[in-house]
Amino acid sequence: MASGGPLLEEIYGNVLRPSFNLNELSPYGEITEALAHGRTVVTAVLDDKGRPVGAAVGEWSPKTGVLLLAYIAVRPEWRSRRCGALLMDAVRGAWRKRFQPSFILVEFEHPLAHRSDARHGDPRARFRFYARHGVRALGLPYFQPSLGSGRERVYGMVLAAVHVAPTGTGGHVDTVASAPIREFLTDYFLRTEGEVPTDPAGRRLWRALEHGDAGISLIGLTDPAILPVSRPE
Known part of the structure; x- marks a missing residue:
């Protein structure tokens, strides 16, 4: 999808908005503006009437070589029908070919920090979905x-x-x-909050980023209990 319009409005209103709370979801205007400037990519799965039943939204950072899978969502009645798998295929296929990123990252709720919600979905189900697709967590006490x-x-x-x-x-x-x-997250926080965080949660995150040559651990999604958890103080 190269621009906004009725289809994007339907994706935002009927697929993304029901799946994420307002704190997690970027405003519609920001998505359309970024899409127009080539900084965002949107892929949708449509039903036989051309209505979106699932969608993925990516945010491209050419400066850092990171493509963030910001959102992936499927309408409840279409889950377990391979819509999510089709979207992940697009992320690893067409998106990867188009942007040639060094990293494709995704952010999602830690299952031990968030409860299942009838409207917004089940964090444990999302965890299992990403595990099935070979996604590995970064060893960071991360927060959006x-x-x-x-x-x-x-x-x-x-x-x-x-x-x-x-x-x-x-x-x-x-x-x-x-x-x-670290460069990607610095840019992310500067763009959204205007500064690198210096509160306790921010300092913990940045300390975890200061690993030098040792790098940041990649952790298989086998047990949520082994993943770091960020909490406000």
């Missing part, structure tokens, strides 16, 4: 920054790798180089 005025940070999030190019591993199978991740 505030996405704008009136929106709060979302603590207890997982930042994970969907894809890591050979240049991003630092020569190790179970780690990623910390410098590009």
Whole structure:
């Protein structure tokens, strides 16, 4: 999808908006503006009447070589019908071919920090979905920054790798180089909050990013209890 319009409005209103709370979801206007400037990519699964039943939204950072899978959602009645798998195929296929990123990252709720919600879905089900697709968590006490005025940070999030190019591993199978991740998160927080966080949760996150040559651990999604959890103080 190259621009906004009725289809994007339907994707936002009927697929994304019911799946994420306001703190987690970027405003519609920001998505359309970024899409028009080539900084965002949107892929949708349509039913036989051309209505979107699932969608994925990616945010591209050419400066850092990171493509963030910001949102992936499927309408409840279409779950367990391979819509999510089709979207992940697009992320690893068409998106990867188009942007050639060093990293494809995704952020999602830590199952031990968030409860299942009839409207917004089940964090444990999302965890299992990403596990089935070979996604691995970064060993960081991550939280999503505030996405704008009136929106709060979302603590207890997982930042994970969907894809890591050979240049991003630092020569190790179970780690990623910390410098590009730190650069990406610095840019992310500057763009959203206007500064690198210096509160206790922010300092913990940035300390975890300061691994130098050791890199940041990649952790398989086998047990939520082994993943770091960020909490407000």
